[in-house]
Amino acid sequence: MSLYRWALAVFFVLSIALCAAVFSFSARSPASHSPPNIGLTTDTSAEWVQETTCQQCHAEEYQQWHGSHHQRAMLVPDQESVRGAFTESEFRYENERYEFFQNEEQYFVRIESLSTAQSEVYPIAYTFGWEPLQQYLIETDKGRLQVLGVAWNTEKDQWFHLYEGFNVEDKHPLHWKQQSQNANTQCIECHTTGYQTDYSVKTERFESKWVALGVGCQACHGPASLHVDWAQADVADAPNKGFQRNVTVPGNAVAQLESCAQCHSRRTPLGQVQTNQGFHQNYLFSLLTSDLYEVDGKIKDEVFEYGSFLQSRMYQQGVVCSDCHNPHTAQLKLPGNATCTQCHNPVNALPREGIQRIARSTTNYNATTHHFHQQNSAGAECVNCHMPSKTYMGNDDRHDHSFSVPNPAQALQLGHSDACLTCHSGDPPASIVFAFNQRYPDYQPTDGGYAQTIHATRKGQPGAVDALLQQLGRNDLPPIRYAALLAEAEHYPAPQLYQVGVQSLQHQDPLVRRQALNFSASFLPSDQLQQVLAYLQGDGVRAVRVSAAEHAIEQAQQMGQTAPSNLTDELLTIQQELVGRPEAHYSLARLYQLQPNMLSATEQQQLVAFNLEHALRLAPNFTAALVASAEITEASSGALGIAELQAHVQQWPDNPDLHFALSLAQIRQGDLAAGINALTRAWQLAPENDYYAYVLAIGWHELGDVSKALDILRTQLNRSPRNRQIRLSLIEYLNVHDQAQAQERQLLLEQWQLVNPYDPLLQGYR
Structure with a gap:
C-alpha cells in the first residue's frame, strides 16, 4: 500500500470517528426548521385584480408609481414609450447590420447578415426598461420573445451593443437568437406583474401571460382581491388587511x-x-x-x-x-x-x-x-x-x-476594488494609502478579518484553516458570509472544521444549512450522509430540501442505486414547472434515468431521449445535454458516441467541456493517446480548470511519461495552490529516491502543514 493510500485510510477512520461523536441528532429527529415567520398568510384564494383598482383608494401612491422605472419596466411600443431613434437609423456590430424604422404606428428592426446578405424584418413587440438604456423585445416564432443585443443609450442618444468586445456571432451564447436571450424564461418575470411562462412541450410554444405590464402594486404586495374585499367591507380584523404578506414597516x-x-x-x-x-x-x-x-x-x-x-x-x-x-x-x-x-x-x-x-x-x-x-x-x-x-x-x-x-491598503494586498483607488486612479497607489492613513490613523477593518480569511483560503496561504476556524467562531457574522466561509472549508479536510459543518446543519438560516450540507457531503461517510439527507429532506424550506434531494440523487448514482420517489417527486414537480428552460429538460432526463423501478425500460428510454432532444431544440449548444446524449449513444456503440462528440467539437471548437467529454469517451473506448490529445486541448482552453489538469496528469502518468505528468501538476499547483488533490498527486508522483524530487516533496508537505496543520493525511507523511 502506498503512503498516500495509507494516509487516505487514516483520513476515513478519523472522519467516521468524528462524525459519530458530533452527529448527535441523526435520522431519529426530523428537521424542525420551518420557513421564517415573515407575516405570510397561508391563504391561496387571493386573485389578481386590475392595477387601476388600487388608484381608487391609494391615489397618491399610484401617482408616485406612474412614470417610475417600475411602471415603465415593460411597455407596448408607442410614441410615449419608445426612446430609441426609429427614423431609419442604422447600427453595425460584428457581422450584422441593424436598421431601425417606423411604419405608421408600428416599430421595426431589419437585421441583415453581412456575410450572407440575407435579412429579416421583425416588429418590436415591447420596450424593456427606461433609462439609462432601453432594450427591445422581438417575437420570433411560437411566442418566443428575444432580447436584442443592441440597445438605446438614453444618456448619449445613440445605439450601442451590450456585449461590445465579446465577438458575439450567431453561435455565441450571448447572441440575441440564443436561449440565454430568451425573455420568456430569463427576463419578463421581473418586468411584469403576475407573470406566467406557460410553455407547451407538445406544441413547443410559449403562451406567456401577465396581469399587467411593468412592476405594479401587486408585484410587491401580492394578489389584491382579498384586500379589496376587506376595504369594501371595512372588516377590521383581516390578517394583513387581506394581503398574503405585510411589506410595510413597522411590521415585518x-x-x-x-x-x-x-x-x-x-x-x-x-x-x-x-x-x-x-x-x-x-x-x-x-x-x-x-x-x-x-x-x-x-x-x-x-x-x-x-x-x-x-x-x-x-x-x-x-x-x-x-x-x-x-x-x-x-x-x-x-x-x-x-x-x-x-x-x-x-x-x-x-x-x-x-x-x-x-x-x-x-x-x-x-x-x-x-x-x-x-x-x-x-x-x-x-x-x-x-x-x-x-x-x-x-x-x-x-x-x-x-x-x-474604503481600505486602499487591503485592496492593493488582496486585489479587490476600493473607492479611494478608483476615484484617484491617476495618483500613485502608495500616495493614496499614505493619505488615507494620515486622515484615519485609528482605522481598523470593519469586517473583522473576513476578507483576509477568504483571500487566504482561496490562495492556499499559511494560516488559512486557523483563520477559517476563527471566523466561523464569531457570533456577529452575517449568515451569508458564514455560508461563504463554509464553502471555502470544503477545500480543507480538518476534524475541527467537520464539527462546525455538522453543527451548522441545524443553523436557523437556510443559506447556512444549504452550504453546511454541501460541506458535510464532502467528508461524511455514506451512512452518516444518508442520515443527514433524511434529516434535511424534512426541512421546512424548499431550497434546503431541494439541495438535500440533489445530494441524495448524486449519492444514489455513485452507489449504482436507484433514487426513491420520495427524493425525486419534488424535483420532478419543480422541473416540470420550468419546462421552457433547457436545463429543466436535462434535469428531467437525469431524474427519469434514476427511476427505472417506476418505469418500464422502454418508457425510461423514451422519456430520457425525449427530454434531452427537447433541451437541445431549445438550446442547440447546451453542453450538458450534448454530452448526455452522446453518452447514451456510446452505451450502444462506442464508435458512434465518439463520432457524435467529434461532430460537436467541430461545431463548437472553443468549448472545453466538449473536448473533455470527448477525451473521456476515447479513454473509455481504450484509446488513451487520442483521449490525452483531446484532454490537452480542453486544458488549453480552460487552464484554470484544476480537474482537467489532474486527469491529464494521470493520463500521462499511465502512459509512462512521469516527467510530463509532474510538469502539469506543478503548473496547476502554481495556479491553484490550495488544490489538495493536485498537491497530493504531485507528492505521490515525485521520486523519493531522487534527492531533488525528495526535497521538493518535503517542501510541498511543509507548505501544506502551514496551510492546514489539521489535515489527517499529513499523519501518513510524518
Whole structure:
C-alpha cells in the first residue's frame, strides 16, 4: 500500500470517528426548521385584480408609481414609450447590420447578415426598461420573445451593443437568437406583474401571460382581491388587511426585503412562483462565490442588490429598502447625503422604530472632518465612498449595497476594488494609502478579518484553516458570509472544521444549512450522509430540501442505486414547472434515468431521449445535454458516441467541456493517446480548470511519461495552490529516491502543514 493510500485510510477512520461523536441528532429527529415567520398568510384564494383598482383608494401612491422605472419596466411600443431613434437609423456590430424604422404606428428592426446578405424584418413587440438604456423585445416564432443585443443609450442618444468586445456571432451564447436571450424564461418575470411562462412541450410554444405590464402594486404586495374585499367591507380584523404578506414597516422587515429580493437578487427559480410563499421557498439564492462577488463581498458580476445588502451592518441593525428608497417612485427618499443622515447624524436621531443603533456617536458625517473632501463635491457624497458602483449592460451604474468602508491598503494586498483607488486612479497607489492613513490613523477593518480569511483560503496561504476556524467562531457574522466561509472549508479536510459543518446543519438560516450540507457531503461517510439527507429532506424550506434531494440523487448514482420517489417527486414537480428552460429538460432526463423501478425500460428510454432532444431544440449548444446524449449513444456503440462528440467539437471548437467529454469517451473506448490529445486541448482552453489538469496528469502518468505528468501538476499547483488533490498527486508522483524530487516533496508537505496543520493525511507523511 502506498503512503498516500495509507494516509487516505487514516483520513476515513478519523472522519467516521468524528462524525459519530458530533452527529448527535441523526435520522431519529426530523428537521424542525420551518420557513421564517415573515407575516405570510397561508391563504391561496387571493386573485389578481386590475392595477387601476388600487388608484381608487391609494391615489397618491399610484401617482408616485406612474412614470417610475417600475411602471415603465415593460411597455407596448408607442410614441410615449419608445426612446430609441426609429427614423431609419442604422447600427453595425460584428457581422450584422441593424436598421431601425417606423411604419405608421408600428416599430421595426431589419437585421441583415453581412456575410450572407440575407435579412429579416421583425416588429418590436415591447420596450424593456427606461433609462439609462432601453432594450427591445422581438417575437420570433411560437411566442418566443428575444432580447436584442443592441440597445438605446438614453444618456448619449445613440445605439450601442451590450456585449461590445465579446465577438458575439450567431453561435455565441450571448447572441440575441440564443436561449440565454430568451425573455420568456430569463427576463419578463421581473418586468411584469403576475407573470406566467406557460410553455407547451407538445406544441413547443410559449403562451406567456401577465396581469399587467411593468412592476405594479401587486408585484410587491401580492394578489389584491382579498384586500379589496376587506376595504369594501371595512372588516377590521383581516390578517394583513387581506394581503398574503405585510411589506410595510413597522411590521415585518423580512417580508419587505424578500419581496424586493424576488427581482433584486441573483437566484434560480424553484418552479412557478407561489405568491403566498417566502423567498427561499421560491428561489435558490446564489452565494458569495468568487465569480459573483469580490473577495471583500462587494458586487462583481451582475448580482443586483440583495446579496451585498445581507452582508451589511445596515441589514443587521434592521434597515430595510423603504428606509432609503420611496417604494412607489423607486427613487431615494431624500436628496444627496440626507438619505444617509436620517440615521448617521450627531444628535443620534432615528427615522422610525425598529432600527437598532450600534453605538451613540457625535460624529458629523456630513462634515469635511469626516470625508476630507470639498463640500458638495463627488468625494463628499456618502455613496461614492461607501456604495461604490460598477457598470453593467454597457452604461448602467449600480451601487454596491454592503455599505463597505474604503481600505486602499487591503485592496492593493488582496486585489479587490476600493473607492479611494478608483476615484484617484491617476495618483500613485502608495500616495493614496499614505493619505488615507494620515486622515484615519485609528482605522481598523470593519469586517473583522473576513476578507483576509477568504483571500487566504482561496490562495492556499499559511494560516488559512486557523483563520477559517476563527471566523466561523464569531457570533456577529452575517449568515451569508458564514455560508461563504463554509464553502471555502470544503477545500480543507480538518476534524475541527467537520464539527462546525455538522453543527451548522441545524443553523436557523437556510443559506447556512444549504452550504453546511454541501460541506458535510464532502467528508461524511455514506451512512452518516444518508442520515443527514433524511434529516434535511424534512426541512421546512424548499431550497434546503431541494439541495438535500440533489445530494441524495448524486449519492444514489455513485452507489449504482436507484433514487426513491420520495427524493425525486419534488424535483420532478419543480422541473416540470420550468419546462421552457433547457436545463429543466436535462434535469428531467437525469431524474427519469434514476427511476427505472417506476418505469418500464422502454418508457425510461423514451422519456430520457425525449427530454434531452427537447433541451437541445431549445438550446442547440447546451453542453450538458450534448454530452448526455452522446453518452447514451456510446452505451450502444462506442464508435458512434465518439463520432457524435467529434461532430460537436467541430461545431463548437472553443468549448472545453466538449473536448473533455470527448477525451473521456476515447479513454473509455481504450484509446488513451487520442483521449490525452483531446484532454490537452480542453486544458488549453480552460487552464484554470484544476480537474482537467489532474486527469491529464494521470493520463500521462499511465502512459509512462512521469516527467510530463509532474510538469502539469506543478503548473496547476502554481495556479491553484490550495488544490489538495493536485498537491497530493504531485507528492505521490515525485521520486523519493531522487534527492531533488525528495526535497521538493518535503517542501510541498511543509507548505501544506502551514496551510492546514489539521489535515489527517499529513499523519501518513510524518
